[in-house]
Amino acid sequence: MPKVIYLDNNATTAVAPEVREAMAPFLDALYGNPSSIHTFGGQVARHVDDARAHLAELLGADPSEILFTSCGTESDNAAIRSALATQPDRHHIITSRVEHPAVLNLVRLLGTPGPGRTHYRVTELGVDAQGMMNLADLEKALDDDTALVSIMWANNETGVLFPVEEIGALCRRRGVLFHTDAVQAVGKLPIDLSKTPVDMLSLSGHKWHAPKGVGALYVRRGTRFSPFIVGGHQEHNRRGGTESVPLVVALGQAAELARKRLRDEPTRIRALRDRLERGILASTPGAILNGHPTERLPNTTNISFEFVEGEAILLMLDQHGICASSGSACTSGSLEPSHVMRAMGVPFTAAHGSIRFSLSIYNTEDEINTVLEVLPPIIRRLREISPFGRDQLAAAK
Amino acid sequence: MWDYTDKVKDHFLHPRNTGEIPQPDLDATVGNITCGDALRLMVRLDKAGRIADAKFQTFGCASAIASSDALIELIKGKTLAEAERITNDDIARYLGGLPEAKMHCSVMGMEALQKAIARYRKQPFELEEEGQIVCRCFGVTDRLIEKVVREHNLHTVEEVTHYTKAGGGCGGCHREIEALIAKVHGPPPAKAAKPPAREPAMTNLQRINRIQEVIENEIRPLLQADGGDVDLVDVDGKNVQVAFRGHCAWCPVSDVTLKGAVQAKLRELVDPDIVVEDVGERFTQA
Numbered sequence: 001m002p003k004v005i006y007l008d009n010n011a012t013t014a015v016a017p018e019v020r021e022a023m024a025p026f027l028d029a030l031y032g033n034p035s036s037i038h039t040f041g042g043q044v045a046r047h048v049d050d051a052r053a054h055l056a057e058l059l060g061a062d063p064s065e066i067l068f069t070s071c072g073t074e075s076d077n078a079a080i081r082s083a084l085a086t087q088p089d090r091h092h093i094i095t096s097r098v099e100h101p102a103v104l105n106l107v108r109l110l111g112t113p114g115p116g117r118t119h120y121r122v123t124e125l126g127v128d129a130q131g132m133m134n135l136a137d138l139e140k141a142l143d144d145d146t147a148l149v150s151i152m153w154a155n156n157e158t159g160v161l162f163p164v165e166e167i168g169a170l171c172r173r174r175g176v177l178f179h180t181d182a183v184q185a186v187g188k189l190p191i192d193l194s195k196t197p198v199d200m201l202s203l204s205g206h207k208w209h210a211p212k213g214v215g216a217l218y219v220r221r222g223t224r225f226s227p228f229i230v231g232g233h234q235e236h237n238r239r240g241g242t243e244s245v246p247l248v249v250a251l252g253q254a255a256e257l258a259r260k261r262l263r264d265e266p267t268r269i270r271a272l273r274d275r276l277e278r279g280i281l282a283s284t285p286g287a288i289l290n291g292h293p294t295e296r297l298p299n300t301t302n303i304s305f306e307f308v309e310g311e312a313i314l315l316m317l318d319q320h321g322i323c324a325s326s327g328s329a330c331t332s333g334s335l336e337p338s339h340v341m342r343a344m345g346v347p348f349t350a351a352h353g354s355i356r357f358s359l360s361i362y363n364t365e366d367e368i369n370t371v372l373e374v375l376p377p378i379i380r381r382l383r384e385i386s387p388f389g390r391d392q393l394a395a396a397k
Numbered sequence: 398m399w400d401y402t403d404k405v406k407d408h409f410l411h412p413r414n415t416g417e418i419p420q421p422d423l424d425a426t427v428g429n430i431t432c433g434d435a436l437r438l439m440v441r442l443d444k445a446g447r448i449a450d451a452k453f454q455t456f457g458c459a460s461a462i463a464s465s466d467a468l469i470e471l472i473k474g475k476t477l478a479e480a481e482r483i484t485n486d487d488i489a490r491y492l493g494g495l496p497e498a499k500m501h502c503s504v505m506g507m508e509a510l511q512k513a514i515a516r517y518r519k520q521p522f523e524l525e526e527e528g529q530i531v532c533r534c535f536g537v538t539d540r541l542i543e544k545v546v547r548e549h550n551l552h553t554v555e556e557v558t559h560y561t562k563a564g565g566g567c568g569g570c571h572r573e574i575e576a577l578i579a580k581v582h583g584p585p586p587a588k589a590a591k592p593p594a595r596e597p598a599m600t601n602l603q604r605i606n607r608i609q610e611v612i613e614n615e616i617r618p619l620l621q622a623d624g625g626d627v628d629l630v631d632v633d634g635k636n637v638q639v640a641f642r643g644h645c646a647w648c649p650v651s652d653v654t655l656k657g658a659v660q661a662k663l664r665e666l667v668d669p670d671i672v673v674e675d676v677g678e679r680f681t682q683a
Contacts, residue, residue, distance in 0.1 A: 111642075112626075
């Protein structure tokens with residue numbers, strides 16, 4: 001097995017050693033329940049508070065605006081269902097066609113008539129060929145019945161950024177709640193919710209070096225909230241269930257690391273990403289960048305290789321220890337290519353061969369150089385096997 | 398996530414039989430780039446009619462490439478009569494098995510072989526060219542579905558999807574696949590809707606009411622069962638405007654579903670000249 005070159009950080013990331021260290025005592029001696037009245041349990045509550053403060057600082061929020069959850073999907077479910085529950089007289093949801101399934105499948109479920117549930121009208125805003133949304137479309141879609149706008153901060157497949165600032169301002173003007181799934185943005189971009197008009201924001205720890213199983217939901221002070229998980233009084237009655245103290249502490253430590261690293265790491269990662277991207281586009285004919293060239297996360301590149309299939313590329317990369325992902329049908333868990341590629345109108349000839357590389361603070365220039373060496377022959381090899389594209393690629397030369 | 402045998406990996410990473418044969422005796426392509434996999438099979442026969450050489454070109458995932466390579470290993474040296482007895486199970490077995498969800502790759506191999514032989518004999522390729530298209534997303538016929546259901550004793554739509562891809566797109570054909578499964582395994586399918594007698598001359602109002610009725614009673618339940626929906630927007634003579642909701646609205650082939658399902662139903666039950674048009678906004682399901 002060759003050394004692993006991990007370029008799939010939008011899927012998940014390595015747990016930072018500092019994070020592992022910070023959470024360890026809470027898997028050991030400090031096992032108390034933060035809700036307990038005795039000193040042994042109660043001392044743990046302070047660490048939960050610290051974690052909340054660290055996360056609030058990363059987001060430019062107040063600690064009282066943060067509630068811990070089990071993952072990004074829970075945060076999305078909690079936010080969307082709360083927005084609807086607290087506004088029973090509004091029955092319209094606006095989202096985008098390129099949301100993560102955590103939002104899209106929930107909203108589509110809410111938009112499907114069924115016995116015993118309220119039926120909501122759903123507007124899915126499209127994106128252009130570069131994956132960008134048009135604010136005018138949102139403006140047109142908003143009406144007096146709109147309960148919620150839920151639009152992601154950054155797309156997980158392409159890294160394309162959405163105009164969160166403008167969306168928030170527009171929603172605020174129209175008196176409509178705005179939720180953003182920021183699972184891919186937090187820890188990768190500076191975020192300041194004291195200046196950005198977002199009402200609710202979802203995040204997930206394992207995308208930026210905390211372990212899997214912990215996320216958070218930001219709920220702006222003054223936003224009415226209806227709990228998704230009903231139970232005990234934890235999280236100020238907003239999320240029942242004993243806090244997962246080790247994971248919450250881990251998330252706090254990851255937030256602290258991210259805040260310090262956001263000063264210069266994004267620049268370094270961007271330089272590596274650009275080197276990878278430019279190298280591939282220059283060396284490989286029929287390679288097409290998916291997504292806007294600049295309005296993007298610094299760590300993500302999504303490239304289609306025409307006339308070859310993504311799973312085959314990934315499996316050949318895997319032989320070299322290189323981890324990436326694909327929007328091809330064979331890897332999307334269905335028989336059709338990714339909904340993001342389709343929403344952008346990427347032709348099927350290219351959508352099946354789309355590969356996403358997503359970097360982290362732990363990637364090195366050597367690793368990028370290895371990919372640049374290994375990838376072009378893989379594409380050439382698969383094109384030799386493929387019945388398609390010979391004439392087109394020859395004509396393009 | 399790859400549950401591939403070493404043999405699949407070997408034939409994917411080191412295929413023995415890729416390439417082209419100039420002026421092959423047999424030549425057929427199945428699948429297409431839109432669907433995500435395609436296989437071109439080329440065969441040269443010797444004077445005795447045995448397969449002297451065969452090559453493939455495949456666009457597809459690892460198991461599609463490995464299945465293509467395995468197919469050729471299996472047919473080399475055989476007569477066409479011997480080769481045509483090779484089934485997709487033989488291909489899968491040769492590879493030490495395929496993941497359930499990838500069985501369609503072995504079926505593609507079998508189809509390519511049968512199509513090439515049919516072409517060579519100037520016979521129609523019945524799995525593709527006869528019968529009715531059931532899955533419009535992937536262009537799968539009832540012939541092929543019935544064949545795999547019978548040969549592999551399949552009982553669920555999901556199993557049929559694994560073997561043929563049918564039903565793996567918009568989901569609009571799940572009812573039809575269930576009916577084919579029932580047809581093969583014995584119990585008759587649920588009672589078919591009785592086509593009502595056609596009224597020879599309808600007023601415009603009667604026509605609109607009748608169209609509305611058919612959409613409500615015959616079409617919407619089918620679409621809703623698969624998470625989709627359709628609304629009647631307007632009727633202008635023979636021109637019927639509808640808007641798709643839910644799953645149907647974002648199905649990449651809703652245009653095909655539309656023509657295939659809604660129009661056919663309306664033509665059958667209301668008026669043979671009806672033309673259906675989708676006027677749902679492209680990105681909006683408001």
